[in-house]
Amino acid sequence: MTEHRSPLPDVALRDVSITERLFEGLTQAGDRVVLTDGPSGEGWTGDALIDRICRLAGGLQARGIGPGSVIALMAPNMPDYAVVFHAVAMAGATITTINPTYTAPEVGHQLRDSGATVLVTIEAFLPVALAALEGSAVAEVVTMAPSPGHRSIADLMGQPLAAQVPVDLDGHVLVLPYSSGTTGLPKGVMLSHRNMVVNVDQALPLLDVRAGETTVAFLPFFHIYGMNVLMNAFLARGAGLVTMPRFDLEALLGHIQRHRVEKLYIAPPVAIALAKHPLVDQFDLSSLKIIMSAAAPLGPEVAGAVGQRLGCAVIQGYGMTELSPLTHVVPHRAPKSGAVGVSAPNTITRIVDAETGLDCAPGEPGEVWVKGPQVMIGYHNRPEATAAMITDGWLRTGDLGVVDADGYLFIRDRLKELxxxxxxxxxxxxxxxxxxxxxxxxxxxxxxxxxxxxxxxxxxxxxxxxxxxxxxxxxxxxxxxxxxxxxxxxxxxxxxxxxxxxxxxxxxxxxxxxxxxx
Structure with a gap:
C-alpha cells in the first residue's frame, strides 16, 4: 500500500468542543474586534462574541434545546451567524445549515430529512421558510432580528451558559450540512465536534493564519468551506472576519483595501473576476500576499493571471463536505502550478484503481482515497450510502488524481457525476x-x-x-x-x-x- 503523508507533524486530538476551541481564540482577542458586519461596519470584540454566544446557549437550554435537538439555520453571512451556530453547539444540540438560495421544496426536503424542530432565518427569507414547513417537525420559525409575528434570537437570550453541555465528541452530530457525496440526491453529512476541531487545527499550520489579521468572508457560512475554514478557523486563531451577505466585487475590493487584507479565500469564479475585471485597478490591493482557491478546480492560466495582476501567491486547497472539509493545501512558501496541495497533518492519501481497489503505480492516476480524523461519521439515515463512501476508514472522494514525487496532489478528472x-x-x-x-x-x-x-x-x-x-x-x-x-x-x-x-x-x-x- 502506497500512502502519502503530510510533510507537517500531526496535530493533537484534543478533547474540546468546537465552541471551546473557538473561545480559545476569542479570549486572546478579548478587546479586539473579530467580527465586522460588512454592510454596516458594526463590529464585535472577542469578549462580546463570547458573551452573546453564552447567553443564547443559556436561553436555548432553558427552553429544552440540547442533545437530540436539531436547529436549522438559513441566513446569509452576518456576525450573528456565528452566534447562532456556536450557541446551538454549546447547548449540545445539532445544527443543520441551509443554503438561503434554496427554493421552498429544497428547504422542505432538508427540514424533513434532518428532523429540525426550529428554523432560524432572516425576515427577507420568511416567505420561503414558511412555505417549506409543511410535513416537517419545525414548531417555530425564529428570526435573527426582530420581525412581526416571530420571536427573534434576542427574545431567546437567557442566563449565560457557564460551560459546554457534555456530548460525545466523536459520536455526537454537531453539524449536518447537506451534500450529494459522489452521486445522488443531497444527504445529511454527520460531522462531530472531533471532526470540526481537528480540521481547524489541521488547517491553521497550512493556512498560516495569524492572530490579529483580518480577511473578508463572502464564502457562505452554510457551506463547509466558509463554515470551518473561515468562520471557525479564523476566530479560533483570534483573527478577524468581515462578513458579506452576498458576493459583490466592488464591496469585496473595498474591504480588502480598507482592512489591509493579506490572505483571501475564494472559489474559481472570483478568480476570474480578479484576473479580468476593470474594477480591480481602481483599488489598492497591495496588502494581498496569498489567495487560496478551493471548492472546484482552478486552471493554472487563471491562477497565473491573478497572481501576476495582484502580485501575490495564488494557491489551491482540496477537500469536501464529508471531510470537514480540508485534506490538502498547497504550502504558500512552496507553490506548485496546478497542484491542489500536500496532505494535511494527520491525513493519509492513497491513489487507488477504482475497479480493483489496488494502489496505482507511481505517476498513474486513480481515485483519491483519504483517511484521517476529519472523515465524517457518515450520512444521516443513509447506512448504505455511508458504506459505499467509506471503506475500512478510507473515504473514496470520487475524484481522479495523481500524487507526484514531492507529495503534491493533482486532480485530473471526476469519477463521480456531480x-x-x-x-x-x-x-x-x-x-x-x-x-x-x-x-x-x-x-x-x-x-x-x-x-x-x-x-x-x-x-x-x-x-x-x-x-x-x-x-x-x-x-x-x-x-x-x-x-x-x-x-x-x-x-x-x-x-x-x-x-x-x-x-x-x-x-x-x-x-x-x-x-x-x-
Missing part, C-alpha cells in the same frame, strides 16, 4: 427528478458542461412525450420555482431517447460525445 457550479454541488439525479415531474417530459438526463464564469453548468437532455408541445423555455420556467438558480440547466436539448445501459444507468459519456459531435 456538477460543480461556482463551487456548489449539483446532483444530476436531483435535476432529472424535477424534469421527470413536468408535464410533457417522458425522460431526461443531465450532464455538466464547461462554463467560463461558473466552471460548469448543468445541461438537460429531454425526451418529449408523444404529442407534447413543451419547449425549452417552458421547461426552464417550470423548473425555476423548484430549483435553486445554480441548479437550473443552462439550456435544454431535445433528443429521441436517453442512452442507457442494460441495467438502466444513464450513459452520460455518450451524451457528452453527442454534444461534442454537434
Amino acid at each position: 456538477i460543480k457550479v461556482k463551487g456548489f454541488q449539483v446532483a444530476p439525479a436531483e435535476v432529472e427528478a424535477e424534469l421527470l415531474g413536468l408535464p410533457g417530459v417522458a425522460d431526461a438526463a443531465v450532464i455538466g458542461v464547461p462554463d467560463d464564469e461558473a466552471g460548469e453548468r448543468p445541461l438537460a437532455f429531454v425526451v418529449r412525450q408523444p404529442g407534447s408541445d413543451a419547449t425549452a423555455q417552458s421547461i426552464l420556467e417550470a423548473l425555476r420555482p423548484r430549483l435553486a438558480s445554480y441548479k437550473l440547466p443552462l439550456r435544454v436539448e431535445f433528443i429521441e431517447a436517453v442512452p442507457k445501459s442494460a441495467s438502466g444507468k444513464i450513459l452520460r459519456r455518450m451524451l457528452r460525445d453527442k454534444l461534442a459531435g454537434g
Whole structure:
C-alpha cells in the first residue's frame, strides 16, 4: 500500500468542543474586534462574541434545546451567524445549515430529512421558510432580528451558559450540512465536534493564519468551506472576519483595501473576476500576499493571471463536505502550478484503481482515497450510502488524481457525476427528478458542461412525450420555482431517447460525445 503523508507533524486530538476551541481564540482577542458586519461596519470584540454566544446557549437550554435537538439555520453571512451556530453547539444540540438560495421544496426536503424542530432565518427569507414547513417537525420559525409575528434570537437570550453541555465528541452530530457525496440526491453529512476541531487545527499550520489579521468572508457560512475554514478557523486563531451577505466585487475590493487584507479565500469564479475585471485597478490591493482557491478546480492560466495582476501567491486547497472539509493545501512558501496541495497533518492519501481497489503505480492516476480524523461519521439515515463512501476508514472522494514525487496532489478528472457550479454541488439525479415531474417530459438526463464564469453548468437532455408541445423555455420556467438558480440547466436539448445501459444507468459519456459531435 502506497500512502502519502503530510510533510507537517500531526496535530493533537484534543478533547474540546468546537465552541471551546473557538473561545480559545476569542479570549486572546478579548478587546479586539473579530467580527465586522460588512454592510454596516458594526463590529464585535472577542469578549462580546463570547458573551452573546453564552447567553443564547443559556436561553436555548432553558427552553429544552440540547442533545437530540436539531436547529436549522438559513441566513446569509452576518456576525450573528456565528452566534447562532456556536450557541446551538454549546447547548449540545445539532445544527443543520441551509443554503438561503434554496427554493421552498429544497428547504422542505432538508427540514424533513434532518428532523429540525426550529428554523432560524432572516425576515427577507420568511416567505420561503414558511412555505417549506409543511410535513416537517419545525414548531417555530425564529428570526435573527426582530420581525412581526416571530420571536427573534434576542427574545431567546437567557442566563449565560457557564460551560459546554457534555456530548460525545466523536459520536455526537454537531453539524449536518447537506451534500450529494459522489452521486445522488443531497444527504445529511454527520460531522462531530472531533471532526470540526481537528480540521481547524489541521488547517491553521497550512493556512498560516495569524492572530490579529483580518480577511473578508463572502464564502457562505452554510457551506463547509466558509463554515470551518473561515468562520471557525479564523476566530479560533483570534483573527478577524468581515462578513458579506452576498458576493459583490466592488464591496469585496473595498474591504480588502480598507482592512489591509493579506490572505483571501475564494472559489474559481472570483478568480476570474480578479484576473479580468476593470474594477480591480481602481483599488489598492497591495496588502494581498496569498489567495487560496478551493471548492472546484482552478486552471493554472487563471491562477497565473491573478497572481501576476495582484502580485501575490495564488494557491489551491482540496477537500469536501464529508471531510470537514480540508485534506490538502498547497504550502504558500512552496507553490506548485496546478497542484491542489500536500496532505494535511494527520491525513493519509492513497491513489487507488477504482475497479480493483489496488494502489496505482507511481505517476498513474486513480481515485483519491483519504483517511484521517476529519472523515465524517457518515450520512444521516443513509447506512448504505455511508458504506459505499467509506471503506475500512478510507473515504473514496470520487475524484481522479495523481500524487507526484514531492507529495503534491493533482486532480485530473471526476469519477463521480456531480456538477460543480461556482463551487456548489449539483446532483444530476436531483435535476432529472424535477424534469421527470413536468408535464410533457417522458425522460431526461443531465450532464455538466464547461462554463467560463461558473466552471460548469448543468445541461438537460429531454425526451418529449408523444404529442407534447413543451419547449425549452417552458421547461426552464417550470423548473425555476423548484430549483435553486445554480441548479437550473443552462439550456435544454431535445433528443429521441436517453442512452442507457442494460441495467438502466444513464450513459452520460455518450451524451457528452453527442454534444461534442454537434
